[in-house]
Amino acid sequence: MTSRYKPELLKFMSYKDGVEYNSDHAFTMEELLAITPEHVCHWMNELAYGSPVPSDDMRPVHRRSATLEFSKKAISSFMPRINASWDPVTAHGNPTRSDAVNKLIKRVKKFEVRREGVEPKARRSLEFDEFLNSLSLVRSKWGKGETAYMVSSVLTLQWHIMARIDDMMKLQFANFVPNRQYPSTLLCQMRWSKNIHEERDAPEQIVLGSMDPKMCALLNLAVYIETSTNVSNSEFIYGHPKDGNRVVRRFLGDIITNTAFKNMKTGKLGTHSFRKGAATYASRCGMSKDFVNRRGRWRTRKGVVDVYIDNTQPYPDACTAAALAGPLGPCFYVRKHGIDCVSPTLLVDQIAPTIKQVMGEAVATTLAMPLLWAAIEPSDNYTYELIPDRLKQKIIGAYVNSEGVNL
Numbered sequence: 537m538t539s540r541y542k543p544e545l546l547k548f549m550s551y552k553d554g555v556e557y558n559s560d561h562a563f564t565m566e567e568l569l570a571i572t573p574e575h576v577c578h579w580m581n582e583l584a585y586g587s588p589v590p591s592d593d594m595r596p597v598h599r600r601s602a603t604l605e606f607s608k609k610a611i612s613s614f615m616p617r618i619n620a621s622w623d624p625v626t627a628h629g630n631p632t633r634s635d636a637v638n639k640l641i642k643r644v645k646k647f648e649v650r651r652e653g654v655e656p657k658a659r660r661s662l663e664f665d666e667f668l669n670s671l672s673l674v675r676s677k678w679g680k681g682e683t684a685y686m687v688s689s690v691l692t693l694q695w696h697i698m699a700r701i702d703d704m705m706k707l708q709f710a711n712f713v714p715n716r717q718y719p720s721t722l723l724c725q726m727r728w729s730k731n732i733h734e735e736r737d738a739p740e741q742i743v744l745g746s747m748d749p750k751m752c753a754l755l756n757l758a759v760y761i762e763t764s765t766n767v768s769n770s771e772f773i774y775g776h777p778k779d780g781n782r783v784v785r786r787f788l789g790d791i792i793t794n795t796a797f798k799n800m801k802t803g804k805l806g807t808h809s810f811r812k813g814a815a816t817y818a819s820r821c822g823m824s825k826d827f828v829n830r831r832g833r834w835r836t837r838k839g840v841v842d843v844y845i846d847n848t849q850p851y852p853d854a855c856t857a858a859a860l861a862g863p864l865g866p867c868f869y870v871r872k873h874g875i876d877c878v879s880p881t882l883l884v885d886q887i888a889p890t891i892k893q894v895m896g897e898a899v900a901t902t903l904a905m906p907l908l909w910a911a912i913e914p915s916d917n918y919t920y921e922l923i924p925d926r927l928k929q930k931i932i933g934a935y936v937n938s939e940g941v942n943l
Contacts, residue, residue: 544610548579568616572627573634576611580604580637584644584653600654601644608632608641660803662813667695669798671750673791675920682764685924686774687787689753689760695814696753696860697741698832701784701807703728705777714898715742720868722754722902726833739847741831744857745906747864749922754869755910758903759923761891768894814860821859831856869905877938878908886934907931 546557549567552575578588584596584604612618612632622634631637647653662670671691677684694704706728715721722743746752761767770776774784785807791797792805799805811832818828830852858866871878883904884892892900910922911931923931 541610541613544607545614548576548607548611551579551582563614565616568614571611571615571631573622573631573636576608576631576634576637577640580607580640583607596644596647596653598654599644600656601641601648602658604641604644608637657804659806659809660801660812661816662805662809663800664813664817666798666800666805667691667810667813667817668750669796670788670791672920673794673796674787675750678921678924683783683787685756685760685763687784689756690774690784691788691810692751692756693743693753694810695751696743696857697724697726698811698814698818698828698860699726700811702777702781705772705774705781705784707773708771709773709894710771712743712895712899713740714896714902718742718868720745720870720902720905722899738833739830739849739853741848742850742854742857744854744861744866745869746861747867748862749910749918750920751862752867752906754903755906755922758888758891758907759910759927761894761903762888762907762927763924764890767890818856818859823856823859827852827856831860869902869909871905877935879938882934882938883908886938887931908935911935 543559545563546559546561549555549563550557552571581590582588583599584590585594586598587594609632612630615630615632617628617630620629620633622629622631624634644653648656671688674684674687674691678688690701690704693699693707694701703726707724707726711725711727713723713725715723723740724743725738725740727738743753745754749755757773761773766775767773788807815828815832818831819825823831830849861867880897880901884897884900887907888900888904891903895903907923907927908931911928912935913922915921922928
């Protein structure tokens with residue numbers, strides 16, 4: 537964090553002292569203790585209004601409150617008395633934790649609400665119909681390279697587990713394990729994330745199938761792995777995190793700016809819109825804020841009792857996962873009674889051999905089932921292809937040869 541906050545401190549101190557400090561300058565304890573709330577307020581007023589002492593008719597047209605809050609946080613991190621509130625009587629404490637600074641930021645927020653401040657740059661949440669539209673546009677690019685298969689998997693899984701796009705790129709094969717209690721589902725642990733600082737922040741979370749194949753995280757993950765040529769070269773599911781991040785962001789940028797993409801609301805969209813969209817959709821489906829918070833792994837204030845409660849909570853997690861499966865609901869891929877030719881050997885060695893190689897037999901058995909269903913499902917039942925034709929023919933051939941079944 538110091539690398540992000542130091543430039544802000546340098547700007548503030550340069551303004552306060554009227555001296556241009558170098559990036560490697562180290563401030564003494566005396567210099568930092570000499571900072572007062574008035575210094576911070578003058579700096580923030582200069583940023584927002586363009587004047588250290590703005591008049592009543594001036595408006596914060598240069599910076600938003602979020603920028604001021606970041607500046608406050610950055611300066612605060614260097615204060616010698618970082619945890620002490622400012623005491624105006626003794627003039628001791630952290631000057632950024634003063635009433636004057638807090639009231640200044642609140643005033644800027646009021647102007648923003650009245651549309652008298654800087655226009656927001658935050659990305660809005662993605663509407664559910666926009667999400668389906670984006671999945672259709674990605675699927676229309678199937679067959680034109682492996683990237684489309686990867687993006688389909690990233691988007692459906694990101695929506696299903698309410699993840700950030702950066703966190704998705706750091707998902708590893710080892711983060712998925714079979715669910716012994718419900719074999720047609722998987723368990724996932726998001727271990728690389730902005731809000732995860734200890735093991736208790738990474739619960740096991742269920743990954744369900746969806747009755748809508750476009751939205752099915754299991755089906756799209758299986759398709760991606762089985763159609764990728766170099767997937768086994770990395771411990772990360774979606775390849776090198778930095779490379780995959782750039783590829784997905786660029787691909788999504790092209791989708792959102794595509795003329796075929798239908799905007800349901802005004803406002804800017806970005807990769808973070810997908811996480812916001814998933815959280816909003818789950819809430820609109822009746823999920824409580826606590827359920828959504830658990831599924832999205834957002835940080836909350838912890839009490840003593842949280843040490844004694846297991847961080848894995850299957851019921852609220854499964855309820856939210858089921859809602860995120862879409863209006864058609866979740867589904868289980870199970871073998872029908874009497875179909876003896878669908879053996880474990882067929883599933884892991886013929887249908888999902890790559891998944892077996894990178895994730896193990898148990899996970900391969902689970903992910904092979906949606907692949908088999910998609911391959912033998914009549915194509916007339918859907919207006920889009922469920923899996924790539926080449927993969928479909930391979931699976932059908934293995935299925936037919938297993939017991940001489942005619943399709």
